[in-house]
Amino acid sequence: MATRDEIAEALAGMTLFADLTTPQLLGVASQFEEAFFPEGARILRQGLSGSAFYVILDGDASVVVDGTARAQLGRGEFFGEVSILLGEPPTADIVALRPLRCLALPGSAVEAFLVDHPRVLYRMLQSQSRRLRNANRAQS
């Protein structure tokens, strides 16, 4: 993965960005930065401030709370938004289970990004709602 066009193409296939036009996808691809994490690396650290919003391009990551793996994330999934939206440090570590490629947007840019891209905001809300429903189901 390298060029903006390639990244835009990868984004086009993800639910989160499914409603964007090609110029919008290119805009997103140039606003986000690609990041690579080797197996075992921590992407988010529980309790540490100032983190970013990530979308997984390739690879798998584990959500680890107080040393216990709670969930797994894969291609097209995203993380980091909860702590940014709430203005609090992440409540989990995110650890690469194998080499992980992500796109990252700094926390400070997330609000403006979502306001500029309401369709992404809508998709994110949908995904959050699904997570919430599943969590409720698991509890009941």
Added chain:
Amino acid sequence: MADIERPFPPGHYPVIVVGSGPGGLQVSYELSHHGIGHAVLSADPGPGGMFRHWPFFQRLLSWTKPYAPADRRTRAFERWDWNSLIAYEPELRGLQTEFMDGSSDFPSRPEMEASLTAFANRAGIVVRYGCRWESTRREETASGDRFTLVTTDGEYSCEHLILAVGIAEPYTPPSPGVEHAVHYAETRAAETYAGKRLFVIGKQNSGFELASGLLQWASRITLASPSPAKTSIETRSLVGVRARYVQPFEDSALGGGVDILSASLAGITPIPGGLRVDLKRSDTGMPVSLEADEVIAATGFTCPLLDLPELGVATFGQSRLPAQTAFWESATVPGIHFAGTITSGAAGLKKHGIPSYSGAVQGHRYNGRIMVRRLAEQSFGISHEHPPIELASLLDHLLAEATGGPELWHQKAYLASVVTVTPDDGIRDQGILPLTHFLDAGGPDAIAMTIEADGEGAIYPVAYLRRGGKVEEHALEPHPLHDYEGTEYRRHLGALLDLIAPGASAA
């Protein structure tokens, strides 16, 4: 030059460094300081790397303040000098100040080249110039991998390869008609753009450097890229267009012959008397077209890693930077290390979106030093002293590091000054280490002091306290004059220190 006079003939060396820019010179100096035998190979005819040619308009975007509040022969001065390489001998420190004619705190390109050349000569750095690395082989041996470099002068082999090859390979993303553009690297003398309508692809520093340099020559300048340009003043960091190059923003805001567009390039087509540039606006998707005489692609540079990706070196991003460990070793091929501007591939925490300054000399000179120290310890059996610190002076030590430690100021939230506290060994100064290493590697009770910025204007010290293997972050208050040695700071940090070194606050 007769081959017989040239240093480092083909053969085996424990360590090979490729590159003679600031990155290569810094690590060669550091390796020699540790007595580690190594060869330095460079395709260039002399020292200086990309500063032999760039910045194109012949002045740096990194400053040196000769009259700063610290003696130029001290570590403290490094905070006020972004350009000199670092050294242990006082007479090799702050060399850039010797090569500035008083016209600007931003040295000219020839002044930077002269200071790097002086460093190489005075430190006795030896380089085999005119030797280009062309391909690589990797062989597994009982004691680890061995790398063979095929060069224009023959074959070299080593156990530890240090690449300081820069990020200066011109890169233009493919798009229709882009062959009618020339890259930043091929920009001609300024006066040859007199009266021309200029279109610049890209809104990063290189694009704005050209735009500001050509304001008095071009008849009209348009810059475009898909997302809006920000200045470093807006981002309150080195992210974005530097203050040196803001004039085009003002001209654009006043409608003064410069236009800055958020649009993607749809095509460049030759037309009678020039080129037609077709764009698509990022916001509305609507087309925009304009005519230009010249199109320059200020679209960045990539890292010339040749065949290393085929040997397993993972790369990422548009510059194809190698993915790295906290100590700047390839994350996927142990034994290959990086120095110079490429070390920006070890991204660190990027807290609040602010990257390390590893892309520039003021950041990567420290990475080079720490990388070699680590290599010396891990592979050459060299141990470093970790001086004891008296309990009574621990607080002073850490607050002085926060207030003046140049590594902390140049590499915010990236490098930290670390002190360990153990029952057996007492309080020890572990020196400057990568912050992510401190956070992730575990270890005894310790404190890592660093400086951070929140991207909204605040700069403040942060103490990471490791207790019973768990790390907690404690931000101290910002200070309007960045002086963290007063009572408030003593009280706050003292209370934290008492948790791992009881009595530290009483000092």
